[in-house]
Amino acid sequence: MTIGIIGLGLIGGSMAIDLRRNKFADRFIGCDNIELNALTAQRIGLVDEIVSYDELIKQSDLIIISVPVSAALKMLSDVLDKINDNQVVTDVCSTKEKLNDSVHYHPKRRNYVASHPMAGTEFNGPWAAIPNLFAGRAGIICNAEDSDYKAVELVRRMYDCLNMRIIYMRAAHHDVHTAYVSHISHVISFALALTVLDKEKNEKNIFDLASGGFASTARLSKSNADMWTPIFLQNKENVLSVLDSYMDKLQQFKTAIQEHDEVALRHLIEEANRIKRILR
Amino acid sequence: MTIGIIGLGLIGGSMAIDLRRNKFADRFIGCDNIELNALTAQRIGLVDEIVSYDELIKQSDLIIISVPVSAALKMLSDVLDKINDNQVVTDVCSTKEKLNDSVHYHPKRRNYVASHPMAGTEFNGPWAAIPNLFAGRAGIICNAEDSDYKAVELVRRMYDCLNMRIIYMRAAHHDVHTAYVSHISHVISFALALTVLDKEKNEKNIFDLASGGFASTARLSKSNADMWTPIFLQNKENVLSVLDSYMDKLQQFKTAIQEHDEVALRHLIEEANRIKRILR
Numbered sequence: 028m029t030i031g032i033i034g035l036g037l038i039g040g041s042m043a044i045d046l047r048r049n050k051f052a053d054r055f056i057g058c059d060n061i062e063l064n065a066l067t068a069q070r071i072g073l074v075d076e077i078v079s080y081d082e083l084i085k086q087s088d089l090i091i092i093s094v095p096v097s098a099a100l101k102m103l104s105d106v107l108d109k110i111n112d113n114q115v116v117t118d119v120c121s122t123k124e125k126l127n128d129s130v131h132y133h134p135k136r137r138n139y140v141a142s143h144p145m146a147g148t149e150f151n152g153p154w155a156a157i158p159n160l161f162a163g164r165a166g167i168i169c170n171a172e173d174s175d176y177k178a179v180e181l182v183r184r185m186y187d188c189l190n191m192r193i194i195y196m197r198a199a200h201h202d203v204h205t206a207y208v209s210h211i212s213h214v215i216s217f218a219l220a221l222t223v224l225d226k227e228k229n230e231k232n233i234f235d236l237a238s239g240g241f242a243s244t245a246r247l248s249k250s251n252a253d254m255w256t257p258i259f260l261q262n263k264e265n266v267l268s269v270l271d272s273y274m275d276k277l278q279q280f281k282t283a284i285q286e287h288d289e290v291a292l293r294h295l296i297e298e299a300n301r302i303k304r305i306l307r
Numbered sequence: 308m309t310i311g312i313i314g315l316g317l318i319g320g321s322m323a324i325d326l327r328r329n330k331f332a333d334r335f336i337g338c339d340n341i342e343l344n345a346l347t348a349q350r351i352g353l354v355d356e357i358v359s360y361d362e363l364i365k366q367s368d369l370i371i372i373s374v375p376v377s378a379a380l381k382m383l384s385d386v387l388d389k390i391n392d393n394q395v396v397t398d399v400c401s402t403k404e405k406l407n408d409s410v411h412y413h414p415k416r417r418n419y420v421a422s423h424p425m426a427g428t429e430f431n432g433p434w435a436a437i438p439n440l441f442a443g444r445a446g447i448i449c450n451a452e453d454s455d456y457k458a459v460e461l462v463r464r465m466y467d468c469l470n471m472r473i474i475y476m477r478a479a480h481h482d483v484h485t486a487y488v489s490h491i492s493h494v495i496s497f498a499l500a501l502t503v504l505d506k507e508k509n510e511k512n513i514f515d516l517a518s519g520g521f522a523s524t525a526r527l528s529k530s531n532a533d534m535w536t537p538i539f540l541q542n543k544e545n546v547l548s549v550l551d552s553y554m555d556k557l558q559q560f561k562t563a564i565q566e567h568d569e570v571a572l573r574h575l576i577e578e579a580n581r582i583k584r585i586l587r
């Protein structure tokens with residue numbers, strides 16, 4: 028089997044590493060519209076060969092679209108236009124509803140499996156690709172009923188091969204949940220970095236004083252604008268709704284501190300502590 | 308030399324581990340108003356002996372106050388009342404100005420060194436104490452000119468023995484900087500946990516979907532209310548000021564997303580990415 032990866036960054040590259048290692052396919056080809064990424068991916072052995080976008084579609088049994096969600100939205104129906112009946116297409120995007128809607132009536136819709144491996148780091152590019160990125164994480168397959176059974180099986184086996192926990196979900200639900208457990212974390216981390224950078228004109232202070240706590244909360248603020256700008260825009264309604272709830276919680280903290288209300292403040296913190304039951 | 312640790316939690320306990328290992332003193336005694344903490348600290352070998360608060364003050368050459376900042380504020384002048392001229396007192400609290408002010412005119416002020424080892428985890432209690440917690444982190448000594456030179460030297464050597472980078476600073480500056488690089492991170496993490504817990508009534512969803520990004524941003528929300536409630540209140544003005552700046556940044560994200568302003572959104576993210584130069 029030949030796997031074609033469109034977009035040789037952190038996710039596409041890390042998938043290639045483990046799929047190859049676990050012998051899911053015998054040939055990996057790739058393309059990337061950034062030439063340096065493509066050359067690097069080949070040089071460090073993520074793929075066997077760099078080919079053109081059209082050649083990749085022609086030669087691959089399974090095509091993985093791992094590009095920013097805005098590019099995927101433009102690309103997906105074009106890829107489906109070009110495949111034959113036996114080829115399968117999947118994507119790894121962090122927003123699913125708009126992408127699904129874009130090909131809902133496409134004659135090859137059943138060859139496409141909408142998916143999202145929920146894993147990542149704050150780094151990007153082929154040099155950020157690492158083994159074991161996906162192990163134990165959620166591998167989400169959306170709207171499986173709109174895909175051919177065999178296509179879903181192939182993608183399910185792929186995530187199984189990456190040691191992911193497979194979860195089936197509606198695209199609309201996926202986008203609500205990811206707004207809560209992923210997208211909002213990025214917004215608040217970006218905003219934290221901006222706040223601290225604004226204040227601490229003397230960057231040495233941040234460097235000298237930054238504790239592990241700050242590093243952990245600000246980690247995601249290193250994430251890539253090419254990837255995250257379109258995610259926030261494609262998941263606009265959900266992200267705005269979560270952001271409103273979040274700002275409301277901050278306002279509760281602000282009021283409790285302003286009014287020196289120790290009881291209310293303690294209550295807020297203890298309620299937040301309930302996350303311990305879930306996150307270990 | 309005998310070191311007396313008042314408050315045998317994460318910080319006091321972790322200091323005991325490394326100060327003993329690095330042979331900074333030959334005897335460690337402790338007290339804790341929570342009996343279970345005291346018994347545990349002795350049982351797991353953090354201290355050689357548990358004594359009463361008064362006995363600890365009597366027997367110790369160096370007294371380390373490592374209790375929540377509200378308790379420290381009540382305790383510090385009492386400890387200074389009870390020591391003799393050769394004893395040294397330090398504290399490890401996350402807010403420094405109010406504590407300093409509270410003993411500014413105390414006749415034993417020069418026996419006290421205000422300090423803050425900037426390290427921690429989201430856990431608490433003696434069972435959370437770990438080796439090497441402080442290595443490479445900032446060990447801050449505040450208003451050193453108000454302390455006796457020898458007392459400062461002893462505390463400086465202690466942080467040196469913990470492999471900390473020693474930084475001298477005014478208490479007021481300390482409180483501004485920690486509001487930015489530590490306290491605000493806790494507020495935003497607590498608020499994130501509250502937002503997600505509110506929404507995801509079905510905790511299984513959070514557990515299934517939570518990615519590494521969420522875990523990292525929500526990590527601090529496990530932090531202890533006994534410790535953090537008084538920190539926010541003692542550093543009220545600074546925390547509120549940072550919180551206002553922070554909410555302003557969130558509002559900028561909100562507006563950019565609402566108006567589908569890709570350019571503004573990308574600009575915000577790329578500005579936030581500048582944190583990469585500082586945090587590695």
